[in-house]
Amino acid sequence: MDRGRFSSNSLGRRLLLQLLLVAAVLSALLYLAVRSVANQAAIAAHDNILGASATAIAEQLSASEGEVLIDIPYSAFSMLGAISEDRVFYRIDSDRTTITGYEDLPLPREVNARTAPQYYSSRFRDSDIRAVALERLITVDNLPVSVIIAVAQTRRGQDAITARVANTAAALGIGFFLVAGFMSWLATRSTVRPLHDVAGAIGRRGAHDLRDLKSPIPSELAPLVNSLNGFIARLRDALHRNETFMAEAAHHVRTPLATVRTQAEIALRQAETDESRKTLRSVIRAVDESSRSATQLLDHAMISYRSDQLARESFNYSELTADVIRGLIATAELKDLHIVSDIDTDLQYNGDKVLIECALHNMVDNAIKYSSDESRVDIRLNPVGGKIQFQVCDKGRGLGGSVQRDLTVRFKRGLNVSDVVGSGLGLTTVELVAQVHNGKFELVSRSGGGTCATLTL
Amino acid sequence: MRFLLVEDNTDLANSVSARLRLDGHAVDWAPDLRAADACLAGASYDLILLDITLPDGDGRDFLAKHRAMNRDTPVIVMTARNAVSDRVKLLDSGADDYVTKPFDFSELEARCRAVLRRRGGSARNVINFGGMEFDALAARITIGEKVRELRNRELRLLEILLSNPRSIYSKAQLCDRLFSYTEEPSENAIEVYVGRLRKKIEGCSARIETVRGVGYRITDA
Numbered sequence: 124m125d126r127g128r129f130s131s132n133s134l135g136r137r138l139l140l141q142l143l144l145v146a147a148v149l150s151a152l153l154y155l156a157v158r159s160v161a162n163q164a165a166i167a168a169h170d171n172i173l174g175a176s177a178t179a180i181a182e183q184l185s186a187s188e189g190e191v192l193i194d195i196p197y198s199a200f201s202m203l204g205a206i207s208e209d210r211v212f213y214r215i216d217s218d219r220t221t222i223t224g225y226e227d228l229p230l231p232r233e234v235n236a237r238t239a240p241q242y243y244s245s246r247f248r249d250s251d252i253r254a255v256a257l258e259r260l261i262t263v264d265n266l267p268v269s270v271i272i273a274v275a276q277t278r279r280g281q282d283a284i285t286a287r288v289a290n291t292a293a294a295l296g297i298g299f300f301l302v303a304g305f306m307s308w309l310a311t312r313s314t315v316r317p318l319h320d321v322a323g324a325i326g327r328r329g330a331h332d333l334r335d336l337k338s339p340i341p342s343e344l345a346p347l348v349n350s351l352n353g354f355i356a357r358l359r360d361a362l363h364r365n366e367t368f369m370a371e372a373a374h375h376v377r378t379p380l381a382t383v384r385t386q387a388e389i390a391l392r393q394a395e396t397d398e399s400r401k402t403l404r405s406v407i408r409a410v411d412e413s414s415r416s417a418t419q420l421l422d423h424a425m426i427s428y429r430s431d432q433l434a435r436e437s438f439n440y441s442e443l444t445a446d447v448i449r450g451l452i453a454t455a456e457l458k459d460l461h462i463v464s465d466i467d468t469d470l471q472y473n474g475d476k477v478l479i480e481c482a483l484h485n486m487v488d489n490a491i492k493y494s495s496d497e498s499r500v501d502i503r504l505n506p507v508g509g510k511i512q513f514q515v516c517d518k519g520r521g522l523g524g525s526v527q528r529d530l531t532v533r534f535k536r537g538l539n540v541s542d543v544v545g546s547g548l549g550l551t552t553v554e555l556v557a558q559v560h561n562g563k564f565e566l567v568s569r570s571g572g573g574t575c576a577t578l579t580l
Numbered sequence: 581m582r583f584l585l586v587e588d589n590t591d592l593a594n595s596v597s598a599r600l601r602l603d604g605h606a607v608d609w610a611p612d613l614r615a616a617d618a619c620l621a622g623a624s625y626d627l628i629l630l631d632i633t634l635p636d637g638d639g640r641d642f643l644a645k646h647r648a649m650n651r652d653t654p655v656i657v658m659t660a661r662n663a664v665s666d667r668v669k670l671l672d673s674g675a676d677d678y679v680t681k682p683f684d685f686s687e688l689e690a691r692c693r694a695v696l697r698r699r700g701g702s703a704r705n706v707i708n709f710g711g712m713e714f715d716a717l718a719a720r721i722t723i724g725e726k727v728r729e730l731r732n733r734e735l736r737l738l739e740i741l742l743s744n745p746r747s748i749y750s751k752a753q754l755c756d757r758l759f760s761y762t763e764e765p766s767e768n769a770i771e772v773y774v775g776r777l778r779k780k781i782e783g784c785s786a787r788i789e790t791v792r793g794v795g796y797r798i799t800d801a
């Protein structure tokens with residue numbers, strides 16, 4: 124059953140895979156979102172400081188004697204140094220010529236005094252840098268002069284922050300994926316469980332249990348279970364019709380047979396000649412034979428059918444044995460047989476009750492049939508080494524030289540039993556019952572005359 | 581004994597009734613469950629012989645109702661089904677016993693006796709003959725103070741002889757009724773049982789006479 128739970132075509136597996144896929148996509152999105160938001164925040168913070176630094180320089184600009192004067196304040200760089208060990212570059216251009224700083228520090232394409240400072244990323248001296256540029260107009264000799272101030276800082280510190288943030292985001296994503304995955308698994312299990320419950324409920328059933336499925340099921344499964352129940356009902360109906368048919372067929376065949384037999388008995392009472400007595404006795408015998416064959420054939424067919432799908436239930440062997448004996452005691456009495464039973468009480472074992480009843484019935488029936496008048500039949504039922512042993516011993520005619528192997532063959536009867544009605548199927552059935560229960564059946568002649576039949580299950 | 585026979589097949593009902601009457605029993609016949617109810621309302625019976633498949637219902641339902649009403653007349657079912665599973669079910673349904681059609685009347689009688697005995701012998705039919713008291717149900721004869729148990733064949737032999745005292749039964753007739761139809765017993769066997777029975781009824785005026793060349797009869801002269 125567990126193999127089916129997540130096998131290639133399993134609903135559970137498909138559902139789990141889909142949920143995991145969704146969880147993976149969500150985790151990736153989460154990772155990307157966290158990283159980019161954190162990055163942007165870091166960049167914005169950095170930009171603010173760069174901007175403040177550039178503004179601090181710009182505030183110290185002045186003009187005198189037709190020249191732009193710059194007095195770079197210490198604080199302009201110390202605030203940048205506070206956030207990391209990164210190198211700082213600057214460049215101040217006046218009228219498109221660099222008056223101080225690195226003249227090759229890249230500038231944005233356009234810097235405009237009317238707009239806010241411009242932030243940009245670039246490369247400088249083999250390092251990635253983040254930079255800000257702003258323009259101020261200084262009045263020199265009554266003429267406005269454009270001064271561009273650029274401040275840049277390498278990004279190693281920022282990269283480190285970015286990497287840390289990325290790690291955290293990745294850990295978050297993976298954690299999310301693991302939690303979501305686990306929850307998907309739980310959800311899948313609980314979603315698929317009703318299906319397994321239904322399957323289990325059917326799987327645990329005995330072979331002959333055709334009741335409707337009643338366990339509570341989710342509404343989505345209702346159509347499935349309903350159609351299953353419909354199917355079971357049809358099966359039950361068919362079986363029932365079949366049984367009714369068999370019963371009626373038996374009724375129609377056996378009732379006239381009963382009439383014939385009764386009439387023959389009445390006629391025999393009034394028979395005058397030996398001739399007619401003989402005839403009537405053979406009529407009765409023929410009726411008994413056909414009836415016996417019908418019974419044994421049907422039983423044998425039923426047992427063969429049932430043996431494919433044993434109903435294994437625990438039941439009281441002692442009671443069953445007592446019932447079997449009670450059913451046959453009247454027959455034994457007719458021959459003045461003395462049945463001595465030694466049955467251990469309350470022997471509870473597993474097995475197919477119908478099959479075992481049939482086996483016991485046949486064994487006792489044989490003992491009675493083949494016993495001599497007024498003799499004794501011993502019936503024992505007791506546990507022997509973890510198994511249960513049923514033994515019937517009679518003091519009858521014995522096996523007459525036949526061996527068990529021959530007598531258990533279908534329709535085979537002993538050579539010394541032509542005067543007794545029988546179909547030769549009884550022991551075949553007993554043997555079959557023993558086989559399907561992994562048991563053993565033994566039939567041996569007793570030394571003092573008679574037969575012992577032993578069934579060990 | 582008084583039987584109620586519930587059986588819808590007229591032929592079978594007639595022959596079973598005739599056969600039971602041969603043994604001196606009284607039989608009422610009900611062809612369906614309604615008639616059976618009517619009979620039970622009007623008379624009391626020692627035993628009910630019940631068919632399962634009836635035109636107006638299932639014999640097992642009748643059984644269930646019968647038991648529910650606390651009527652304690654024992655019921656022997658005549659079933660056409662003898663599949664193993666039916667055997668178990670029938671007894672569970674409240675039948676006292678069952679016979680499978682076609683049935684042997686000696687066996688039916690034995691089962692009736694066993695059922696009645698189990699039920700505490702509500703229908704005691706004790707026969708007094710020639711100073712002996714014969715209780716067929718208990719399989720006993722009492723002569724004065726002495727009580728003697730009878731074995732089954734002795735019992736049946738005595739029953740046959742007493743069913744028509746003083747008339748003669750041939751050995752063959754007795755054979756037919758004491759032994760199963762399949763075995764062909766030697767007529768000596770009858771002599772053995774007659775001999776034993778003679779011993780058991782010693783001490784009273786009843787005697788089993790041998791009518792040379794014809795058979796046996798019981799007299800109390």
Ligand SMILES: Nc1ncnc2c1ncn2[C@@H]1O[C@H](COP(=O)(O)OP(=O)(O)OP(=O)(O)O)[C@@H](O)[C@H]1O
Pocket residue numbers: 415419485489490493494517519520521522530531535536537538539540544545546547548549550551573574
């Ligand atoms: N207790 C016994 N004593 C002597 N012979 C026996 C005994 N049990 C079985 N046999 C022999 O084994 C044979 C097969 O038995 P089995 O029960 O299969 O058939 P059956 O009794 O002849 O017919 P049925 O199927 O009607 O019972 C019998 O015919 C008989 O010869």
Ligand SMILES: [Mg+2]
Pocket residue numbers: 485488489545548549550
């Ligand atoms: Mg047999």
